[in-house]
Amino acid sequence: MFPEFKSDDLLIKEKAILEKMESNEKFISNLLEQSQFNFANFLKPYQTIHTELSDLSTEISHLNSVKNNEESQAVYTRILPKLTEYYTNLGQNENIYNAFLEIEKTDRTINPEQKKVLSNEIRDFRLSGVGLENSKKEELKKIRIRLSDLSNQFSQNVLNATNAFEMILAEEDVKGMPEGELNSAKTENGKYKFTLQFPSYIAYMTYGPNREKRKELYKAYTTKAPENGKILEEILELRKKESTLLGYETYANLSLATKVADTPEQVLEFLNSLAKKAKPIAEKEISALREFAKERGVENLESQDLTFYSELLKKEKFNYEEEKYRPYLEKESVTKGTFVFLESLLGIRFQEAKTEVWHPSVLCYDLIIENQTRARLYLDLEARKEKKGGAWMNNWKPHFINEKGKETLPIAFVIGNFPSATKDHPSLLKPNDVVTLFHELGHALHHLLSRVNEAFVSGVNGVEWDAVEFPSQFLENFAYEPKVLSLFAKHYKTGEKIPEEYIRTMVDAKNFQSAMAVVRQLEFAIFDIKIHQVAPKEEEVQNILNEVRKEVSVFFPPSYNKFQNSFSHIFAGGYAAGYYSYKWAELLSANAYYSFVDKGVFDLQLAEHFRKTVLEKGGSENAMKLFRDFYGKDPEIEALLRLNGIAA
Known part of the structure; x- marks a missing residue:
């Protein structure tokens, strides 16, 4: 099969x-x-x-x-x-x-x-x-x-630079860090190794007590692959030439030819309207963080301090500490529990399949709906040195019936970079890892549940790029639902269910500094559209980024920060002049998500309606039409603001 x-x-x-x-x-x-x-x-x-x-x-x-x-x-x-x-x-x-x-x-x-x-x-x-x-x-x-x-060069340079750096620390530089992070970082000679692989990097930026070491790590992370500065300049120049040849005013216009949004101006209007709502709240959030850090002896908050003091403030304000959740979020338990949740939410069942895999930690499952095997899913969730960073879904085969009447069932891969299990320690996830897992499974289900018979518009194929994140963002929102967490969050040693107060705290803390997170995403999205409107040189790329930051950001990184040199989404992925898609799709997902929440989360009639109007349709119709078929009207920005904890 x-x-x-x-x-x-x-x-x-x-x-x-x-x-x-x-x-x-x-x-x-x-x-x-x-x-x-x-x-x-x-x-x-x-x-x-x-x-x-x-x-x-x-x-x-x-x-x-x-x-x-x-x-x-x-x-x-x-x-x-x-x-x-x-x-x-x-x-x-x-x-x-x-x-x-x-x-x-x-x-x-x-x-x-x-x-x-x-x-x-x-x-x-x-x-x-x-x-x-x-x-x-x-x-x-x-x-x-x-x-x-x-x-390809851009992507490989980022991977090579990521793998080339390591920071070896002594006991005094990791004092007070969570046990799980220390277990992952400990070397055979009793030292601690931190790298630019994201789980390792973010662990030290969040909990690392040595401010100078945090700065060293931050600088390495934000200056990696400097050779990509010239590569992205050439990419932008060639994209401009490509759009001119095809009769488009800019590459941004060319990119939008295959998306739901019509013009760069329409996209910028949408992004700027969100910025106007979010920036005043983000300014209050950063002021509170500066004051908090100042009380602890840091007069000038710097980039290497943001995550560290945010974590401390969140802990103080909500008694929220990500690390205390990890014993309740063991990878295997989370995976199995997520399948229980998806069966309750969408009526689909996962059955483990024994088949050849590319690494022993990879798992494979068949999807069963109405007693029929409909698709296959591979899960590769643990970080490895030979694996590219981040998380993604890759579709291998679409649902398809060929000219001879033969049916091909869909297959997809979900890839993560969660902490690796060792012989002594299981892979323990943070709440944000669970969100990532749900997000990528949302992509996978969009592909795997397709009932479309034409390969080119089956599953995620043919879906407009600014709507392809809709099902993934829809699903990730449920990672914070108490009813969902109670299905699988249990202590990996004792089997004890996660305390209800932990869930309440996590839900309360979900929108902590959410406006700061929103304006950061808006910074990336506006920057992306603007550089694809003018195809600037390397130096001008930085100038445009600085101008965007003045408009929407509330915190400015040091001048050596060249995040654009590793912005793989737009220079080595499919998001060129399309990074705004995350927010555009989030608008759709927020409206769909609250449709479920306002009916108590689990509603089989609504779930079947969502499955049949959105997930099973893939790219066979315009994404906005499919959304309206499900929701009955256009999406409302109030749901997006509600999702982010921002008052309308």
Whole structure:
């Protein structure tokens, strides 16, 4: 029913991709020899061969992310420009484009899903430069190959810099730190090692007692990969050229062509309206933090102090201490309990599957709905040196019925970087780790629950980028619900359920400094749109960031901070001129979330309605239409403000 995922055959996978690209080209040539075109004889088999190619390329990119080594880097670096060239050539093929136009004009049998596939393809072909003269097509092709190479370099530089740094500390520099963090950092010779891997970095920034060591770590984190300054400058320049070739005023305009939002101005208006609501509250929050730090002898609050004193203030104000939650949030217990929650919320069941995996800590589950096996999920949650940082969902296969009537069931990977279990200590999570897990599972369920039969709009495929975070943010909100936490939060040693007062405290503390968090995200989002409107040089990029900070931020980092050099979301991910999507989707998710909360969380009728109108529909219809189908009207900003604890 499901294929095995092989992790030890990279060279075989590379060969298979090269052969698949070659066979696809021949197959398409044969398709184009038909006397007339319709969806069934052209676009359906066209989807099949490209879904097969995507499945193969996903395997290589996935292994390069979770089992990164010299071989994976070499294979990925070799294959990436060839894939880019293949897709660029494909997108500029006039004969394929004309076949699509003919299907649009003549095929009256296509259903709504197929119509969405067709309209997306025609749009994407136009965005690929299909109508350009040959010299401009060639220029666009070179730009895109170079951009893919630069993005890969950017990402690899961040990973290499992250792995290259370590800070070895003596006992006096870690005094008072939580036991769990010390266990993770302890070395064989009794010293303590902290790195730029996020779980390690944030542990010392949150609890590290030595201010100078925090500063050293902070500086290393915010100055990593300085060579990326020139790379991002070239990326911005090439994106500007790309947008000009395609007839768009800026890259921001080009990016929005495939999103729900219409113009950069509309996005900036949305972001600035949020900033006006959040900044006055954020200013009060930072003032309170400065005063708190001053009472403890720190006259000038600096960047290395923010997380440390915020944690102390939160502890004092709410008696909230993340560390005391960790014994109740053991990774295996959280995972199993999360599945219990999802069964109660959405009526889906998870059944562990024994299959080949790429690391012993990886788990695999089949999703059962109405006694039918509908999908497969792999969970790879623990941090490893050879794994890229952060957390994400990667879709391997979409739900699809091909031209021969064969059904492919969807498969997805959820990747995290939670503390690693050792022979003496289990993996104990922080509340924020649980939020991350819920978030990525939301992405996975959006993909895995799809009932769409066309691969190109099944699951997360074809979903507008500024709506793709909607289901993930919807689900993450439940990580703070008392009814949900009570399902799985229990002490890993005693089995004792988490005390109710702990849950109350966590819920009360959830929106601690939330306005500061909002303006920080707005800083990133506005910066992203603005640099993609003008394609500045490296120095001007910093100037724009400084200007944005003056407008929306309440705390200014030191001049050596070059966070943009590791802003992989927009320079090595899919969020270029689209980082605002997190807030845009949060608007949708807040409205959907309160629909459930206001009905007591678990409401099977509402859950089935959400599943059928949103999750099962994937990218088969416009995301705003699907939202309205579920909610009955447009989203209201009051729900977003309520979610963030900001008064309207």
